[in-house]
Amino acid sequence: MAGLSLSNVRKSFGQTAIIHGVDLHIADGEFVVFVGPSGCGKSTLLRMIAGLESVSNGTIAIGGRDVTHLDPSERGVAMVFQSYALYPHMSVRDNIGFGLRMNGVPRAEVDRKVADAATALHLTELLDRRPKQLSGGQRQRVAIGRAIVRQPDVFLFDEPLSNLDAELRVQMRLEIARLHAELAATMIYVTHDQVEAMTLADKIVVLRAGSVEQAGTPLSLYDDPENLFVAGFIGSPRMNFLRAECGTDGMIRLPDHRNVIVPLTLAAAPQPGQDLLLGVRPEHFAPDEAVSLNLTVDLVEHLGGASYAYIGSGTAHPLTIEMRDARNVGRGTVLETSFDPNRAFLFDARTGDRLR
Amino acid sequence: MSTHAATPKKALSLGLKHLVYLVIAFIFVLPLWWAIVSSLRPNSAIFADIFPFTPKALLPTPPTFEAYAGVFERGFGQIIANTMLVALVTMVAGLVVNGAAGFAFAMFDFKGKKIVLSAIIISFMLPFEAIALPLYTVTQQLGWLDNIAALIVPSVANGLAVFLFYQFFSQVPKDYAEAARLDGVSWLNILMRIYVPLSLPTCISAALLLFIFQWEAFLWPLLAMPSQQFKVIQVGMAAFQQQYQTIWNQLFAVSVITALIPIALLMPLQRYYVQGLAGAGIKG
Numbered sequence: 001m002a003g004l005s006l007s008n009v010r011k012s013f014g015q016t017a018i019i020h021g022v023d024l025h026i027a028d029g030e031f032v033v034f035v036g037p038s039g040c041g042k043s044t045l046l047r048m049i050a051g052l053e054s055v056s057n058g059t060i061a062i063g064g065r066d067v068t069h070l071d072p073s074e075r076g077v078a079m080v081f082q083s084y085a086l087y088p089h090m091s092v093r094d095n096i097g098f099g100l101r102m103n104g105v106p107r108a109e110v111d112r113k114v115a116d117a118a119t120a121l122h123l124t125e126l127l128d129r130r131p132k133q134l135s136g137g138q139r140q141r142v143a144i145g146r147a148i149v150r151q152p153d154v155f156l157f158d159e160p161l162s163n164l165d166a167e168l169r170v171q172m173r174l175e176i177a178r179l180h181a182e183l184a185a186t187m188i189y190v191t192h193d194q195v196e197a198m199t200l201a202d203k204i205v206v207l208r209a210g211s212v213e214q215a216g217t218p219l220s221l222y223d224d225p226e227n228l229f230v231a232g233f234i235g236s237p238r239m240n241f242l243r244a245e246c247g248t249d250g251m252i253r254l255p256d257h258r259n260v261i262v263p264l265t266l267a268a269a270p271q272p273g274q275d276l277l278l279g280v281r282p283e284h285f286a287p288d289e290a291v292s293l294n295l296t297v298d299l300v301e302h303l304g305g306a307s308y309a310y311i312g313s314g315t316a317h318p319l320t321i322e323m324r325d326a327r328n329v330g331r332g333t334v335l336e337t338s339f340d341p342n343r344a345f346l347f348d349a350r351t352g353d354r355l356r
Numbered sequence: 357m358s359t360h361a362a363t364p365k366k367a368l369s370l371g372l373k374h375l376v377y378l379v380i381a382f383i384f385v386l387p388l389w390w391a392i393v394s395s396l397r398p399n400s401a402i403f404a405d406i407f408p409f410t411p412k413a414l415l416p417t418p419p420t421f422e423a424y425a426g427v428f429e430r431g432f433g434q435i436i437a438n439t440m441l442v443a444l445v446t447m448v449a450g451l452v453v454n455g456a457a458g459f460a461f462a463m464f465d466f467k468g469k470k471i472v473l474s475a476i477i478i479s480f481m482l483p484f485e486a487i488a489l490p491l492y493t494v495t496q497q498l499g500w501l502d503n504i505a506a507l508i509v510p511s512v513a514n515g516l517a518v519f520l521f522y523q524f525f526s527q528v529p530k531d532y533a534e535a536a537r538l539d540g541v542s543w544l545n546i547l548m549r550i551y552v553p554l555s556l557p558t559c560i561s562a563a564l565l566l567f568i569f570q571w572e573a574f575l576w577p578l579l580a581m582p583s584q585q586f587k588v589i590q591v592g593m594a595a596f597q598q599q600y601q602t603i604w605n606q607l608f609a610v611s612v613i614t615a616l617i618p619i620a621l622l623m624p625l626q627r628y629y630v631q632g633l634a635g636a637g638i639k640g
Contacts, residue, residue, distance in 0.1 A: 087532060087554075099536070
């Protein structure tokens with residue numbers, strides 16, 4: 001087991017920079033999720049840790065050992081690929097044991113380790129099958145088995161659940177969480193799905209365009225996003241952003257909602273006339289809070305336990321509001337709702353920075 | 357009513373269709389059939405029943421294996437063995453060299469890769485006649501004339517085979533190689549244990565390509581073996597057409613043998629072409 005640290009890690013292909021100086025420390029046994037939209041560099045960063053992509057600048061250390069220029073096999077990492085990468089001409093047993101056998105581990109020991117991994121992953125009955133005779137979830141487990149037998153210091157997962165259907169994804173998510181608890185190994189997991197990130201991670205690293213936007217525990221990112229991007233990315237349905245203005249009196253008003261005043265306690269009042277956005281999560285609207293709004297509903301989705309009302313869809317600043325016990329709300333209903341200003345976040349609309 | 361009327365019409369058109377098929381098939385098979393039939397006749401009766409044409413011309417009466425016996429009495433067995441040796445050694449060495457080259461082109465990025473690859477592709481578009489003379493000079497300077505190495509070595513590296521392997525290996529998902537590298541598997545083992553088993557049909561295509569290339573070689577063996585101590589099949593066949601006479605029945609017998617050996621090799625390997633090779637280890 002080992003921790004991992006990245007310092008000023010950069011990657012560029014020719015003139016194009018893909019990763020712009022990432023600094024990150026991952027503690028021993030931590031489950032870290034890299035999350036971000038597609039093309040943000042999360043997979044590239046993972047592949048750099050694995051040694052499959054070269055590092056243009058900076059250092060990567062695993063367990064205090066500089067591995068920046070080491071071969072992938074010398075880094076003590078194992079990776080589960082998005083495609084699973086199971087060798088189609090080998091049985092499950094051979095797939096799991098291949099790496100060990102190629103490294104000269106005695107056959108008896110390979111057999112024992114493969115059997116142990118198979119037991120842990122409920123694969124024992126499938127050991128003699130070929131990958132194409134397995135379901136998606138079973139293939140996924142074989143791929144994980146192949147990583148486990150090597151007893152690596154760090155496990156790397158590259159979007160491992162993206163090829164599974166929704167139900168299986170939830171099941172495998174729980175299985176990976178259980179595995180982390182049992183092995184207590186350092187795991188780095190890449191996904192674009194923020195629900196996976198929230199449920200699995202000890203620490204989430206939000207990436208955008210090759211830079212770390214924010215890193216922290218799932219709840220700290222949810223409760224205290226540092227910028228517009230993280231606020232919008234973490235949480236489902238995503239946070240609502242309402243246009244806001246600061247008057248000469250220092251009060252924040254919502255011009256799209258009859259200039260209602262939002263009483264916020266800020267360290268420094270924003271400049272009058274500055275473009276602002278006020279972020280309020282859909283689940284933080286309630287009937288009797290301090291700031292009330294009158295909204296005309298466009299569309300309602302009833303999920304049973306909760307309902308989502310959509311307002312101003314198609315405009316620059318649409319709203320989603322989560323409601324409990326709102327079965328009589330429908331299209332065209334004028335909804336009186338409100339939110340607590342202490343749970344709202346204020347952002348600079350131009351830079352995306354949080355104003356505190 | 358209408359079905360009643362249509363039935364005899366349908367039968368007639370079906371019959372006509374098949375008649376046309378038969379005629380076409382007959383035209384295609386005729387040369388081959390003619391060669392087989394002629395190889396089973398005595399030399400004196402080769403052109404019997406042709407002028408004027410009688411159906412007897414299509415059947416040897418009675419068949420005789422005298423031509424085949426004659427061929428082997430002239431030492432043609434040795435010639436077949438020679439050709440087999442040259443073709444099989446070329447095939448095995450060619451698989452190793454071209455497979456490794458194709459793998460390197462597919463896996464690694466290096467400076468000048470595109471240029472080298474283009475040169476290889478151009479190399480198999482050049483007709484052999486264009487390089488025959490320079491190749492002869494090189495062979496002579498190496499002192500390889502009349503040496504079996506002169507037949508084998510220049511044919512081992514084959515641009516088309518390299519290209520075949522390159523094409524196939526680049527289509528194999530890179531994840532396999534990456535997963536194996538993380539497991540500490542050497543490049544040689546990645547090639548031998550993952551890529552080769554996945555590319556059996558390509559290996560077989562390349563093997564046949566190399567084999568047939570040597571099997572059909574005529575000009576180069578003629579040039580490289582001036583003393584004709586070591587003869588290969590195509591050169592040996594030409595000897596049946598002599599200055600004053602052509603031994604037709606033996607020539608046909610040799611042609612039949614020459615055609616049958618590659619066919620016999622091809623048949624059992626055919627299923628590998630058909631066998632689908634899906635990337636079953638990839639995705640769900």
